[in-house]
Amino acid sequence: MTSSELLEKPAPPWAAEAPGALLWVRLQLSRNLAKTPFPRHADRETLSRTAQQAAAAMERWNQEETDRMTGFSVISFSAGERELLEARRLLPARFPSYHDQMRLYVNERQDVSVLVNGFDHVRIQCIQQGADALRLWGKAVWMETRLSRDLPWAFDSEFGYLTASPYRAGTGLRLSAALFLPGLAGSGALAQAAEKAARLGFSLRSLYDDVSVAYPYCELLNTVTLGVSEETLCQRMKQLLKDILEAEQTAWKHVCGSAGMKWKDAAWRALGTLKYARLLGARETAECAGAVETGIMSGLFPSEDPQLFYKLLLAASPAWVRETTRKEELEEEDVDLWRAVLFRDLIKRAGF
Secondary structure, three states, X not given: OOHHHHHHOOOOOOOOOOOOOEEEEEEEEEEOEOOOOOHHHOOHHHHHHHHHHHHHHHHHXXXXXXXXXXXXXXXXXXXXXXXXXXXXXXXXXXXOOOOOOOEEEEEOOOXXXXXXOXXXXXXXXXXXXXXXXXXXXXXXXXXXXXXOOOOOEOEEOOOEEOOOOHHHOEOOEEEEEEEEOHHHHHOOOHHHHHHHHHHOOEEEEEOOOOOOOOOOEEEEEEXXXXXOOHHHHXXXXXXXXXXXXXXXXXXXXXXXXXXXOHHHHHHHHHHHHHHHXXXXXXXXXXXXXXXXXHHHHOOXXXXXXXXXXXXXXXXXXXXXXXXXXXXXXXXHHHHXXXXXXXXXXXXXXXXX
């Protein structure tokens, strides 16, 4: 896989089906090398040695496993390409300082990746559409075990796996799920769902920094890593998602019944905006994408592209617009203009 193949797809290969309320579930496993400073406090020689050790471990993986990983030097990507990889969840958002010893390994489906010399020495990531976090844990722990033959992990008998962030110490596990919950938001039941999640060691919060976005994109993530096993966390996540998705389905039926034509009008208006607008801002894009998705999920209008919602959300990113148009110096208004052009094409290709 080349860097162009990694960047050019408008939606990730693992997102093959229409998402519904659950956009994705992601598992990250942070590990560090024993007797080695964390990347932020390491000198270049130490970072280089870590990158070489990781490269040897990944080479061994590729020799023994069928799911081969392609390695990239993160610094070789342009600033716009790195921003796009952040939007696609392959690089950490707002990473403070990229450097020449940072490596990213990705498989063909882009559902498994390994980041070397980020916040931690190694971050294994697995992502999928389904709610079964235990399946992700099985994939991640298999890779972690295989890599540990060449990479001695830093482990403390009292605190567990040592991580750069104290919030991940213990298991080193971060579970997160992206959700689209117009029913719970419309019925005022999101707070109740958040309270239940908190009792089980999870947080339900806005997926975006801009909490003013009208449509409810939410993120469920674990806040506990000490004193509980990885399997227990995954099982809790799976059960929480099951309960939230069932509650969302019930709430959406109630919203549709009580709102009458209002939600249908909002969906049709959003579709019209995406089809005909000449300027589209990122916030308006997210709102319209959500409204259109409610129309698709409810059978109001069909879509020929099951990946359309993913594409619309990714295309809201200014980085995607700049990379797709090959115009990295676009001003904000020009980004809005080109975003509208690209969205009209996406909508047309989906059969609208």
